[in-house]
Amino acid sequence: MEGVFTFIGAILGEGSGQVVGHLLLVAIIIMWLAFKAVSNLKAVPDGTQNVMEAYLGGVIAMGKDVIGEELSRKYLPLVATIGLFVLVCNLIGIIPGFESPxxxxxxxLPLALVVFIYYNYEGIKKQGVVHYFAHFAGPVKALSPLMFPIEVVSHISRIVSLSFRLFGNIKGDDLFLWVLLMLVPWIVPLPGFLLLTFSALLQTFVFMILTYVYLAGAVALEEEHPEKAPEPVVDTLGAV
Structure with a gap:
């Protein structure tokens, strides 16, 4: 935010330099966490290894209910990396003197574009171009000229939804923290910091779960099965 003091902004200047500087800081933090987690692997994890294993297990559990365990593990590198990046970006903005990228x-916006391009690529790769885009037309052929453009717009709107939801919420959180620190700069803002931490975690969760949902919609499309013959009705005495 322009006009707000940050340590990196004081060195690199406001604007793009400040954003790039904070992104580099986020990258360094993530690489340090990864190095600490794998530098001394143990059968019974502790410290950073324990935290990272718990995080990865949580990401798999999150995706398991949406897309199944097998696909959840397949897309773990993408979702876990995005989640860790977004979380660290969100959290450093809570620290006075730093800003959330x-x-x-x-x-x-680039994060949303990565998700958009990747889930469409995976859908086309698994379903084939014709079968994948055929689902855009809906189940009723007579309505396909109407449904297809609506579905296209709906998918494109996901880029706006992902990017602006995260951007808007974190921007609002930073403004809230700025005003809070100006009004009561000492002990009183502590509940506000807890609220902002919860918001950072929530926005990370939303971005990750939506990534899984979009992947599920692309690669886990329901197969068309022929209608089964009606099963015989069993009466109260068990006779057919």
Whole structure:
């Protein structure tokens, strides 16, 4: 945010330099966490290894209910990496003197584009071009000229939804913190910090779960099965 002091902004200047500087800081933090987690692997994990294993297990459990365990593990690298990146970006903005890179649309929009391009690619790869886009037309052929453009717009709107939801919420959180620190700069803002931490976690969860949902819609399309013959009705005495 322009006009708000940050340590990196004081060195690199406001604008794009400040955003790039905070992104580099986020990258360094994530690489440090990854290095600490694998530098001394143990059968019974502790410390950073334990935290990262718990995080990865949580991501798999999150996707298991949406897309199944097998596909959840397949897309774990994408979802877990995005989640860790978004979480660290969100959290560093809570620390006075730093700013969340995710409060900039130029950061959240590329994230949304990566998800959009990837889930469509996976859908086309698994279903085939014709079968994948045939689902855009809906089950009723007579309505396909109407449904197809609606579905196209719906999918494109996901880019706006993902990017602007994250950008808007984190931007609002940063403004809230800025006003809070100006009004009561000492002990009183502590409940506000807890609220902002919860918001950072929530926005990360929403971005990750939506990524799984979009992947599920692309690669787990329902197969068309022939109608089964009606099963015989069993009466109360068990006779057919």
């Amino acid at each position: 995710t409060n900039n649309i130029n950061v959240t």
